[in-house]
Amino acid sequence: MKKLINTPDSVLSDALRGLAAAHPELRVDADARVVFRAAPKRAGRVALISGGGSGHEPLHAGFVGPGMLDAAACGEIFTSPTPDQVQAAIAGADTGAGVVQIVKNYTGDVMNFEMGAELAELESGTAVETVLVADDVAVEDSTHTAGRRGVGTTLFVEKIAGAAAEEGQDLASVADLARRVAAAGRSMGVALTSSTVPAAGKPTFDLPEGEIEVGIGIHGEPGRRREPLEPASAIAKLLVEPVLADLDFTGAPTIALLGGMGATPLIELYVMYGEVAALLEAAGVRVARRLVGNYVTSLDMAGCSLTLLRADDEMLRLWDAPVATPGLRWGE
Numbered sequence: 001m002k003k004l005i006n007t008p009d010s011v012l013s014d015a016l017r018g019l020a021a022a023h024p025e026l027r028v029d030a031d032a033r034v035v036f037r038a039a040p041k042r043a044g045r046v047a048l049i050s051g052g053g054s055g056h057e058p059l060h061a062g063f064v065g066p067g068m069l070d071a072a073a074c075g076e077i078f079t080s081p082t083p084d085q086v087q088a089a090i091a092g093a094d095t096g097a098g099v100v101q102i103v104k105n106y107t108g109d110v111m112n113f114e115m116g117a118e119l120a121e122l123e124s125g126t127a128v129e130t131v132l133v134a135d136d137v138a139v140e141d142s143t144h145t146a147g148r149r150g151v152g153t154t155l156f157v158e159k160i161a162g163a164a165a166e167e168g169q170d171l172a173s174v175a176d177l178a179r180r181v182a183a184a185g186r187s188m189g190v191a192l193t194s195s196t197v198p199a200a201g202k203p204t205f206d207l208p209e210g211e212i213e214v215g216i217g218i219h220g221e222p223g224r225r226r227e228p229l230e231p232a233s234a235i236a237k238l239l240v241e242p243v244l245a246d247l248d249f250t251g252a253p254t255i256a257l258l259g260g261m262g263a264t265p266l267i268e269l270y271v272m273y274g275e276v277a278a279l280l281e282a283a284g285v286r287v288a289r290r291l292v293g294n295y296v297t298s299l300d301m302a303g304c305s306l307t308l309l310r311a312d313d314e315m316l317r318l319w320d321a322p323v324a325t326p327g328l329r330w331g332e
Contacts, residue, residue, distance in 0.1 A: 058327025067323030080108030086116020104150030138215030152307030153185025189305030236275035
């Protein structure tokens, strides 16, 4: 294992220290391991929090800032944050208008965020709405989930609901919008290699040369099957076809994310997006917005994932709204 770390046990604390040094617009609570905006949004605005196991950067801490999240609870690598961390994120983000927490559908995340919300409500009476993201078409159930896993659509929920909260929509409206976005997204991923968790010191699963894993999750979970390595045009079909089979994306503007898993060069992601874009056009899908790059990753896994969002005019407007985070930035 070759990694730019000090020790396997100190990766998260060292990374949070580096995040704070690189981004003074963020405030890192090193004890609670929660990342906040250094300058909170004004009182009376709904707060948005998320989080999960680390190793998916820039998700989630890299999406804290104006236009997106108010706080992110950072668990150890591929390990859910504790209920106390979630409670700390809620308490530190709440401005008096309630909190929407965005949770990926992994068993530990769901349980700990629910417990954290209960603690916050008991402690301070904070109103908390929970929005679950379960967009991965590769599996219905896995060892980590009951139902589909939450993956790339999480970014869309955080951005669009974050913009709604920023402009002053109330708690019920922000939560309802976030649920509509979560329900309108679908994802599928492939891996060329496994990821290597520092504490384990070796790849999570063995993937022989000449094979790819189809339908992987973002915690290093194996996929639904293995296929021979083929040209990008053939791999693109493995991503596009199951997504389009699961939801009709025609007749509405679509936002597309072609995301790297952490170790795929950008030039290869552009090769893949060119193939994906051609398949979507041939299927009658109108891509109105797109992102290509590393946004929802799995440490050092090589591979990519496709996420499509069946959007509407409100979603597009809020997607285009200004955002200023380490991982996503545009507008004024």
